[in-house]
Amino acid sequence: MKKAEYELIKLSLRQIESQNFNVVFTPKQEVENNLIIKQQNSLLFDQIKRIRGCDTKRVKEMILVEAKRNKKQENTLEQLIHEGFSYNGLRYLRFGKSASQSKDGITAFVEETIFEELFRMSQLDLRVTDCVVSKYETQRCLIFSTCTVIDRPLPYIVVVGEYKKTIPNQRIKYVVEQRKEYTDKETGELKTYLHRGIEEGFRDIPLSPFDGCGCHSHEFSESISRYLGLDYIAIGAQIRLPFFKGYSVEVPFKEYYQSIGVDRITDIFGKEHHIKDIDCIWNVSMFKGYDLFRREYGCDGWTKYLEVLDKYEIKLGISKYSKQVKDLNLKSKMNFQYLQCLNLWNPKLLECYHDKTLQSFDPLDPSHQGPIIKLAAYSTGLYEKIIKGDKFYTYKFLGIGSTDDLNACESPDSYENGECNSRYVEAILINDIMLRDPAIKQYLYRKLKKAISEMKLGKLYSDGFYHTVVGDMIGYLEFAAGLDPKGCLHAKEFYCETIPKGAALSFRSPLVCPSEVNDITITENDLTKKWFPHFKDQDIVMLNLYDLSAPQQGGMDEDGDAVFLCHDKLLVSAKIHKTIIIDMDDKITVNPKPYNQKSILEYEINSRDNRIGEITNTATSILNRYTENAEVKKLYDDFVSLLRIYQGKEIDYLKTGVRWQMSSQLRNHMKQLPYFLLYNYPEKLQAYKQMLQKNKSAPECEEKAQLNGYRSPSPLNELCDYICRWEKGILWDRSVTDTRSLILDQGLELTDQKIIRKIKHGIHDFSAEWKRLLSEKAHRHEKEQSSEEIMESLLCKYQVWFSQIVPDPYLLANYVISVSYSNLSINKYLAWKLYGDVILQNLKSNSPPHFGFKILETPISKEKSQEYLGRFYELQEEAKENEL
Template sequence: MNVTGDEEAARQYIVSTEDSIIIDQLARLRGYPCSHITEMILIRSRNKNSGEDDLRHVLSCGFTYNGVHYRRFGKSASQAKNGITAFVCDKYYDVLYRISQMDIPVANCVISKYEAQRCLIFSSCTIIKDYMPNIVIIGEYKKTLNDIFIRYVTDNRRVAEGHTDIKLSPFDGCGCHEAGFMHTVSSRLKLDYNAAGVQVRMPFIKGYSVYVPFRKILREWNIEYITDIYGVSHHIDDIDCIWNTSMFKGHSMFYKQYGSDAWNMYMAAINKYSLRLGISKYSHHIKDIELYTRMNFQYIQCLKLWNSNYIRCFEDKAFKSYDILNPDNDGDGIVSIARYTTDLFENIINGNKFYTYRFLGIRDTKDCKTDSRYNEAILINDIMLHDPAVRHYIHMKLSKAINEARTGKIYCSGFYHTGVGDMLAYLQYAAGLEPVGCLNAHELYSGCMPDGDCLSLRSPLVDPSEVNRVRIVHNDITDKWFAHFKDQDIVMFNAYDISAPQQGGADFDGDIFLLCNDPHIVQAKSDKPIILDINDKATAQAKEYTAENLVEYELMTRDNRIGDITNAATCIENRYATDEAVRSLYSDFASLLRIYQGKEIDFLKTGLRWHMGAGLKKYLRQLPYFLLFNYPKEMERYKNMLAKRSKNPDSNEQVKLNAYHSPSPMNELCDYISVWEKKHIIRDKN
């Protein structure tokens, strides 16, 4: 395939990208950095697009663009979800591919898993120049929790319940580092504080590393040496980072190739190609964190917030007489939580300067950096708040926020934290001791949250059992060794329960969790038994690593169905049923979809995907009313269908609507916001 195009035509297809290890390597090979990466072209083609034969040809043979030939190279996980594949020009292809493999050719592998690991070099990150820490790799600690009562999916894809033993990896994806690493990286990131936690990227390495003063702790335990998984002993003064094989994805490959010399050969390849450490995200200081966070409809619909008053109104068809704005009708439902959000909106509408500033993202009028020209104008002179253009700008932002509130974007107390395992237990394991830790079952430690009951929520959230009720605690050990957590968004999990598997099969390589301590929300936790995938480590069979099999892998992984699965769950969760058998069926479907979702999320790594059958897909034909506000075309269809119905109200062949009303918490929230808006917002007819 031969493609030509002039510079003007090509400009519309140029996409911005952040730095990454592969871009850094291209700059090294080229000899200089460049803002336009001409050596790489991204091709987008999703499964739903036609032209599979053309795509197969391009993946197999590459293409020529303006006289330069490009070949299929790979894709990151996010690129795969959007049907994107990277192609690299012939000039750098061979050497760059060799670098991506770290000089270890592969004959047979689980292609989906290997490609996900090889292509970690595509991950966006900040490159840390002229610094490489001394890293020690230890093994992955695993344990078994006995006789845990869970829901699970049988071989014939039916939901069952029972007691079983659960395998747990309490430090999956996380490790620790010393203060020197923290200071150096924070300085290179140009932060005005020391980031205790960072998500690290290197070839075949992915994980979250958190500061632990391990030299002081180990010396208190009279330990001077740590032995790595390869049998090499290291003095603690020489160690910057203690990471493990759940972070080092290339461990088995390098160990198979080099045996006990695996890590030395890995670092030799790092030095050979001048590869560098990358930081893809870092912990935030409390001074930069909003202490209230907007929820989403996935969270709300999985809480027990059904309002008996609103249900009665729905059953009696008494909407005309029902005053949803009257606090007496709030009951235990969602509206009492939503009032905090609408009160904020009312303060902005009434011209409250403080709330308007905060709504615009202005935290400090004396020292505020902003990309908005409108905000700049307001900061220079607040009289600009009355300028028509600025007022229009605020009005547009407020209208967007109101519309988003209809679909669940309402505020709750709490904020997102990056999760790590019990770092004291981790250090005990690294030192060859029994990993006891400093937290008990159902306890979490967050230095930024007050002690007490709390909900931990993680997206995507499909089933009510994924909502995790925990207790935030601190103790003498956390106060002594982890006091630096008190100003950063890091939460430490215990090593004695299934909190991480419960929350969508989470791990600790950078996953984030919303911690909310609003008493109303905490009390709304469902008591539904936890659903777990008891076969979540299954992968596709190993195949020959050939061009033909890579093309088949590419054709198989050009889309993701997470949205469809989430929407199917939403369509089920918001249905109202009084029949216990129907309610039980809906509950089982939601549990089943939680497992579908986990399979889909891990599809790129495992090569295994579950397809929704007709029995689940049929629920997508009718959305809950509130969800129409996320899909303008579906809302237009809905209105057109209603118009057709109104023209023939007595017809026996009524048009079946693409949405349904029910007294669910999300539909109640949508109604509340709409009625509140009509009362408080006067819209220009234009």
Template sequence: MSKKEEKKSKLFNVLKIKIQEIIKSKYDIHYDKEEEAAHFVQQQNMTMFKQLELIRGVETQDIIELIIVEARHDEKKEAQIRKLMNKGFLYNGERYVRFGKSASQSKDGMTIFIKENFFDEALKRTQLDIPIKEEVIPKYEGYRNLVFSACTIIEEDLPYIVIVDEYKKVLPNQYVKYMKEVPSEWYDKENDIMMPYDKKTIVEGYQDISLSPFDGFGIHTEDISKRYSLHMGFDYVARAFQIRIPYLKGVSVEAPFKSYYKERGIKKIKDVYGRFHNVEDIDCIWNISMFKAHGIFFEHFKEKAWDKYLEKLKKYHYRIGISKYTHNTAELNKYARMNFQYLQCLDLWNPKYIKAYKEMKINEYDILSEENEGKIIQLAKYSTDMLEKIIKGDVFYTLKFLGLKDSKGYTSRSNYVKAIMENEDMLRDPAIRSSLKRKLYKSITEMKYGKIYTEGFYHIVVGDIIGYMEYCADLPVVGCLNAGEFYAKTMKLGECVSFRSPLVDPSEVNLVNIVENEMTNTYLNYFENQDLCMVNMYDLTLPQQGGADEDGDAFMLSQNEILIDSKIHSPIVIELKDKESVKKVKYNKKNITEYELKSRDSRIGEITNIATSILNRYSENPDKIKEKSDDIALLRLTQGKEIDYVKTGIRWGINSRMRENLEQLPYFLLYNYPKKLKRYEQLIKHNRGIDNKDDRVMLNAYHSCSPLNELCEYINKWEQNNLNITEDSLNNLHLVINPNVENTNSSLLKDIKHIYNEFSSEYKKILEDDPEDEELTAIFNKYKEKLLQLSDNESKVFKFDVIVNHCITVAYKNKSEDKTLCWALFGDIMVRNIKCNSNGRKRYTISASTKEDVDAREFLGNYYKLVIEVNEGVNI
């Protein structure tokens, strides 16, 4: 295992319990070892785990001091949630109390509870010895609980960091859309009176827009890039890292500031506390948009704030954590999947499809005809062409589709892929064919709601590095990019579209120019082969693209001509009161509980669905078009508030007129919600044969001539014509078995069959609820334990290899037997057996190639060569 794989594979086990179980147990849960194991979920490393290790004095991967409690927003359970947050609960006789949650955990309704006897010490460590009397609780909790961010710890002393102030500027006279509150009235039926209120109204006009061009990012030396990449186990140098330390988060990007300042004659720079630092001593220049505790520490320690912060970090042995980083683009696909948010905010409407709808001739319309091909169908054809190759049995595309990258220097995590590579007969193995079919069906279903491939991929965003270096040295801040310009070495020079999720309004799609100039060529060539994008500081890119920050946000960049030509030009929607938050309150259990009750869900998906329902309706009425545009703009601002809700505590309501759009979604979106699709089919069946329209039940979806409904209809028809996977599978027991190990013990075979049946029953129920990865891991571990505990008639435990061979035998006794558990638990052993049993058969390898190679095959923008060899087999 490589150093990189070893670092990534270090996982910790943490208990995860749903509030329903806590309530059912009357807040006193008792689990035996088996039940406990079933509730463990695997978590990546985080700085909090190291703090617990220091408190307890021993290292372990089972984190029993913390329990994740899932309690999503539910008004019916408000009293129980309140009790839980106030008093905690007992687990196996020990009390656990509320400790905190990260921003992402908050959106998923999760809260971390800690053993009561660990609470005081852990709180002191996460507060860095500074107790809080009053704060904006949502914001403070988010920053204190950065210790729960998954990250890789850099095991070395902190670098020499200088903190500068945040740079702000104003872009004058920008023509934008914004919200204005206008006095209005609503009718109170109960009291039969008109009541005044301030109506949120969308207006257009010129405004001066405040901008923070370097919000969330700072810079570091090339030496830091190399050292941290070495610590991470990379075989390349990453140029930017997303940093996590208590109260500090953001992206640090490499910059040649030492040579740049030397050329400008600058030997010292001044920090935000008024002190000067020798440039040659500095490793990182970060700012207070990254250092979230600047206000807290400055209030207590004034100009010594940063020194005291570093003292606290050293006292508690904190190290820098890295939660994201730039990749070597040679390892990345150059195509990414679009989504319905991106596509519906482009002008992809097909005049021929619209005409068929208007003339009520849609049933006569041949959507598969090339003559009727709209822009969205042209985009989809790359994806359908690729899947057609897989359906027809193309080995190369099948291996790539199943997850293989480059077989030279890369080991696929999929044992199915390894099996096919060792013996071509495994392409017809029932387990592999079943898995491939499921994966194909899933991909096709996702294509129906917009997940189609196109040129382009995601890039971490940073601000103008030249401008940042100028600002930090108190030079005139000019930068190296002009309005409308991006710098990304992964893209060709010229026009490019930029997307960021979640995307609501068409104005959020950004059309820019990818450029180079003398400054970028002199100082920033290290962007080469990095998924890194630098934006300018002279336009509204950051507020335009969903109010983006430069603390790790990513933009999807594409130079597909259809996407570029389909950009809708309209005024950018701006929130003029950006980042407003609730007032400070006492930081006590009562107010923390109120914060918990209000922050257990996210309405981001709901807002997106309302926008989707509006955007996919067709109208030629100017008044309706204007209303639609204003509604979408208001939803864009509402979405921005919702995204920041965890930090600010402020969210906007959605009026009943807008909410009515949730009653009927566009037809294509049902494929993202299987239960809604099933309900739609039931309603269609119910209405069939009812002649009187007034007696029919309203459907939960509508058809329209929108591009995404066109795409959905196209994929449905294409699927009917192409998804014909033959069932000529092979029983490969002779390949997957170890011929040198016993596999005929009838009693053991019978016991294994019983466990398999039990697993299949439970597994099917879990799959119905769209399980998370940790839930699947838990069920596999549960049944692995059961299998390995099997004994013979004399109560002697069977040897491991004997049990495995019998498990394989039961799974392959007939083609219809479910083989999921067997492959999940013993896939690596089966691959070894295949290799040993395949002497003289074809085996495959895939290596990276170039477009110029006549034998090269293209997959998602990269080129590979498929090599066929003879498997010489090995002894078991």
């Protein structure tokens, strides 16, 4: 099913302030100023559609306002939150923001005439007086989540209680807070500060093994899969309703309960339900509105909740669903957060570092290469095949399966690179001579350069891929039936049917501490074989009831969180066995406050940024340093453990209202990043190179400037050096074929010099404006408006401009194509994006009968098979007539 896309306006606080809160933009100015953004459907958009009485692509009833944390703008922000603003004559009032919008400094404003009804709906008719504002606002605004709205009656849902247990006597690390004294250097006054340190010991750890997950019947899976337009039955789905979120997985609970003699269960409100009637058994941890409805309606809370959903015609939303393994690669890219938390240090490099003979260390020398370079060999080998022009690997890299099935849709980065790959792919499928077309060759070059740059930052392929986590579903059903949960898995066991049985590692982002890397065993047993054979080909993993996997891995929930399951032997053997750090106060929240304009404003001012990047960069700076000093090692180890708790607090900040400020001792580590990480920040890398050159040319007596990066012998610095040197040795084939005889209508005269000059001028202006807009976007670190949206606005502008040069659209298209291809240096993207259909039409007309092909998955043992990202394929070519 094609997801519904809507357009709406996004303004900056400065734009509103500059027009004195009375903003006016014409449709043309909206395009020119890139104010129009696209968003997919949500329960909120569905409600706006209901109130409006019809569906429209443009959502004029809501405007997003971006205002990053800025002390100088707080007064302006306060006025905006209190009074709202007008846009083209309509008044807009502050409505709320999702968790992700909050991190990006974005707030949604709704048009005044629908505000009251929409806000009442978002509260489900429950007026709130006192609450933890950040938590309540996040829950109320769950309706912002992108999802597919299932336009069918709600299933029969039973909400059961949350199972909580204690894992006794676990050896962990934890944070200890102490008040310490210091003397103020300026005043001499004795003052105190809060010191956070790390201690290790045995503690009893509370655990909620089913936090955020539940189960449903096969019939429910069939129903949503049909509505989603899938060609398979998705057994897992992330659920969205007002004040309700979580992940539900298919379990044959009716058959299971029949086998143990259970015919009814009791919900959290004390009401019994016959098993035969139930579609979904969902956990109260999924029902964020439980306390509100219990307090207001007592035992009738769920009934009243359903009545309010019916009143507002609210449907079930599905925000994501399980994927078939056949549609996934069996190898996925690691990242530097994962790799730096493994023991991949190279003894040879360390030896040279100690002996101060680093100049003799050659990362390209096979005898010098450590574990991380051995891991990189697969990725570099793959890209080398594509660089050398291997047709099979090039096809796979571009996402091409066969000439019969165009499965290479627009990739998320296609606009970031300034390209449009689906039309390029279709051109190759029509005539593979187009592999040497200048535009397509340049696209492939850029795509490969990006992949190579990402390798410098740890993006290396390894065995494994991401899975969505759920709890032990046998234990879940036992608890729901009032039994003592035993489950079907033991401690350190995970169950999934998609990677080999045996030792594996489980990673979850963001990851800052080696203790978060979870070494587990993928297993199966008689119970899993009997009740979960449907897990066989989908990306879901089931955890056990008996260990600390969830709190260990960043305090993850089971409401849709995913883990990277890796069974690469090199990486499994590199696990660092460090005592895990647990936040013993992870459920603590700030005290409730009156829910009024004052507290909402305080929430708005304090929730306009995201410090996760700062925390992970600090941890990266520490983890990549090298020392043999035992005390410093211990200090670094404790710092990283502490940062793991900082990270958890920051992630949960919007739910708890609790945020820790990093100490200056920790923040100082951000002043110097490991060399490899500078490649993630081009401006910092450039500054590093300039300072390095300045220090080299400075007189001996002059003090050297402190660099913003350091080159320790860490695995990731080693990898970066290796990739940089490997890249320099690549012999790129830059030869191209003149394809104008294929992509132009040969019957047209395209010689009018006046038209040619105007088009060439337009293409040049387009290229300059596109680069400028991207540069401004990067400088402002904008996220909400994608490069695709900026490009769409720009394309509209130049399409109108070109149409004024040549009235005949077909003749104009051929002129633009001809001018674009008259010189290798001219930007060809505009021709492909605006007139790609004409290029493809001409290509079909001008191409002779050619050989088609299919890429078929084969058994590993087949003689001609070739491996790509964990699977084996055979390229089969065959004669194929063009369809004219």
